[in-house]
Amino acid sequence: ALTAAKAQFISTMSVGEDNVSSVKRRLAQLFETSLRETVPGEPDVVPIVDSCSDRSGGKFGDYQCNNAMVLWSKIKGKQTGYKGPPAVGKAIMTNLPPSEMIESCSVAGPGFVNVVLSKNWIAQILLRMLIDGIDTWAPLLPVKTAVVDFSSPNIAKEMHVGHLRSTIIGDTLARMLEFSHVKVLRRNHVGDWGTQFGMLIEFLFEKFPNPEEVNEAAIGDLQAFYKASKLRFDSDPEFKQRAQQAVVRLQGGEDRYRKAWKKICEISRTEFHRVYERLGVSLEEKGESFYNPYIPGVLDELDNKGLIKESEGARVIFVDGVNIPLIVVKSDGGYNYASTDLAALWYRLNEEKAEWIIYVTDVGQQQHFDMFFKAAKRAGWLPADDSLYPKATHVGFGLVLGEDGKRFRTRNTEVVRLVDLLDEAKSRSKTAVLERDAAKDWPEEEVEKTAEAVGYGAVKYADLKNNRLSNYTFNFDQMLNDKGNTAVYLLYAHARICSIIRKSGKDIEELKKNGKIVLDHDGERALGLHLVQFSEIVEEASINLLPSTLCDYLYNLSDIFTKKFYSNCQVIGSPEETSRLLLCEATAIVMRKCFYLLGIEPVYKI
Numbered sequence: 001a002l003t004a005a006k007a008q009f010i011s012t013m014s015v016g017e018d019n020v021s022s023v024k025r026r027l028a029q030l031f032e033t034s035l036r037e038t039v040p041g042e043p044d045v046v047p048i049v050d051s052c053s054d055r056s057g058g059k060f061g062d063y064q065c066n067n068a069m070v071l072w073s074k075i076k077g078k079q080t081g082y083k084g085p086p087a088v089g090k091a092i093m094t095n096l097p098p099s100e101m102i103e104s105c106s107v108a109g110p111g112f113v114n115v116v117l118s119k120n121w122i123a124q125i126l127l128r129m130l131i132d133g134i135d136t137w138a139p140l141l142p143v144k145t146a147v148v149d150f151s152s153p154n155i156a157k158e159m160h161v162g163h164l165r166s167t168i169i170g171d172t173l174a175r176m177l178e179f180s181h182v183k184v185l186r187r188n189h190v191g192d193w194g195t196q197f198g199m200l201i202e203f204l205f206e207k208f209p210n211p212e213e214v215n216e217a218a219i220g221d222l223q224a225f226y227k228a229s230k231l232r233f234d235s236d237p238e239f240k241q242r243a244q245q246a247v248v249r250l251q252g253g254e255d256r257y258r259k260a261w262k263k264i265c266e267i268s269r270t271e272f273h274r275v276y277e278r279l280g281v282s283l284e285e286k287g288e289s290f291y292n293p294y295i296p297g298v299l300d301e302l303d304n305k306g307l308i309k310e311s312e313g314a315r316v317i318f319v320d321g322v323n324i325p326l327i328v329v330k331s332d333g334g335y336n337y338a339s340t341d342l343a344a345l346w347y348r349l350n351e352e353k354a355e356w357i358i359y360v361t362d363v364g365q366q367q368h369f370d371m372f373f374k375a376a377k378r379a380g381w382l383p384a385d386d387s388l389y390p391k392a393t394h395v396g397f398g399l400v401l402g403e404d405g406k407r408f409r410t411r412n413t414e415v416v417r418l419v420d421l422l423d424e425a426k427s428r429s430k431t432a433v434l435e436r437d438a439a440k441d442w443p444e445e446e447v448e449k450t451a452e453a454v455g456y457g458a459v460k461y462a463d464l465k466n467n468r469l470s471n472y473t474f475n476f477d478q479m480l481n482d483k484g485n486t487a488v489y490l491l492y493a494h495a496r497i498c499s500i501i502r503k504s505g506k507d508i509e510e511l512k513k514n515g516k517i518v519l520d521h522d523g524e525r526a527l528g529l530h531l532v533q534f535s536e537i538v539e540e541a542s543i544n545l546l547p548s549t550l551c552d553y554l555y556n557l558s559d560i561f562t563k564k565f566y567s568n569c570q571v572i573g574s575p576e577e578t579s580r581l582l583l584c585e586a587t588a589i590v591m592r593k594c595f596y597l598l599g600i601e602p603v604y605k606i
């Protein structure tokens with residue numbers, strides 16, 4: 001079945017015909033021409049082209065066009081002259097316009113058209129990338145501006161591993177879209193506007209009647225502060241009442257309360273920033289409070305459209321398929337998470353002109369997103385058809401589990417502090433780096449840099465390589481293993497390729513200018529083919545919002561390089577040295593781009 005993502009992929013096929021970098025898209029263009037010729041009466045048929053590497057292991061070809069069967073069921077009764085799917089397939093093949101891309105074609109089974117790419121063409125494409133740069137391989141996406149709403153921790157509450165997942169996944173999605181020339185608004189939708197502030201502020205006033213005097217050192221650990229105030233809130237009814245009044249006074253804009261609120265937010269922010277800095281993630285904070293002034297107007301608009309109903313004292317929106325309504329004004333008259341999200345969506349669509357709004361949170365929030373997206377569709381803000389833009393997408397992810405299979409916690413069942421976690425990743429990887437002979441005489445700075453690159457890279461990759469919807473187990477030993485599908489293995493594989501190039505003593509820039517790539521050996525061809533598929537993989541990963549697709553590609557690249565190419569094709573000192581060094585360089589460049597997109601710093605030495 002054609003998924004929405006696929007349909008979208010195909011329907012945007014005709015953007016920028018000439019400089020299309022995806023092999024799949026180029027072939028699809030050729031097949032589109034052929035289909036128009038083959039069945040002139042069916043001008044809406046879109047070409048379905050897929051890479052064969054996963055299905056038939058590339059035995060019959062590199063790509064396949066799968067239109068014949070579906071097309072046959074459409075034209076069966078009509079006077080087209082074809083006598084069944086194989087005949088349709090044959091015609092599709094014959095009508096393909098001549099192209100330097102294609103070496104040969106064949107029709108298999110019930111009409112699959114198999115394409116073998118020309119190895120000279122692949123070689124040409126590779127050389128051109130080496131000269132013009134990998135950015136010429138950026139995919140084309142059907143959007144200009146996107147919002148990626150990610151990380152988004154809550155002020156004063158814990159920033160937990162779930163927020164770490166959101167930060168890592170969101171950053172990668174943003175990087176992939178940015179690489180594809182989409183303008184990305186990286187939004188940190190921090191929870192800076194909730195009833196918890198009444199309690200925090202009152203507690204703060206007890207300790208510091210003058211909020212000016214408060215600083216991070218005075219409060220100490222903000223999470224501990226939150227806990228202590230919560231304890232007080234739950235046990236002292238008089239305090240509870242004061243806290244509830246404090247919310248009203250804060251939201252009414254009373255100066256002393258605003259100041260205290262600001263202070264608490266600032267302290268929280270410094271804490272978050274430490275994590276972002278370590279991870280190399282940039283984000284622009286537009287917290288919940290930012291959208292607060294927009295809520296009344298937005299709710300008026302929804303009310304005027306007849307969407308808002310009264311229910312048990314609250315104001316709600318009913319949506320199809322869910323039996324509870326979306327509450328937009330609580331019975332006490334206050335706004336909530338949903339009212340803020342509606343206002344934020346309105347702002348992103350109308351003020352920021354975003355065409356794709358992506359929310360990265362755990363799957364537990366799926367119903368919230370489902371309901372408010374449906375409300376936005378009812379309001380006519382978003383088209384009902386999910387394959388059209390503007391579009392809002394919830395990117396859900398599973399839990400991070402500990403060794404015991406339960407939610408990841410520290411030994412004393414506390415939430416894991418992210419800074420501690422990153423510290424441990426770094427110190428473990430530092431130990432491993434120092435154990436390697438080669439690193440014995442590295443300067444301290446180099447050891448530190450490598451330990452960080454490998455340690456943080458390992459944490460990120462262990463997260464990103466899984467299908468994001470599934471839970472995964474957090475295990476330092478596993479993620480820092482230098483064998484298997486880990487960042488460590490991949491970073492070392494990259495460093496090894498760089499060292500091959502260094503050892504050759506050749507100037508790669510010179511080779512690029514005067515050299516030639518030849519893909520006569522099966523290993524060379526397999527590597528070359530995988531390399532030129534980079535663009536379509538990034539496109540697929542972006543359209544489906546699945547970083548794991550890119551991780552699989554990277555892991556396979558390293559595998560193909562080692563097992564198919566390097567173990568069969570001598571590089572240094574062989575007659576094919578120049579061509580093979582260029583292949584090594586192209587591999588290193590593509591690997592580095594993958595690392596970059598995954599937010600991982602490369603290492604060049606081991």
Ligand code: ARG
Nearest residue numbers: 149152153154189190191361
């Ligand atoms: N602060 C929320 C949380 O920690 C995540 C916010 C996600 N973004 C949004 N627009 N709702 O669960």
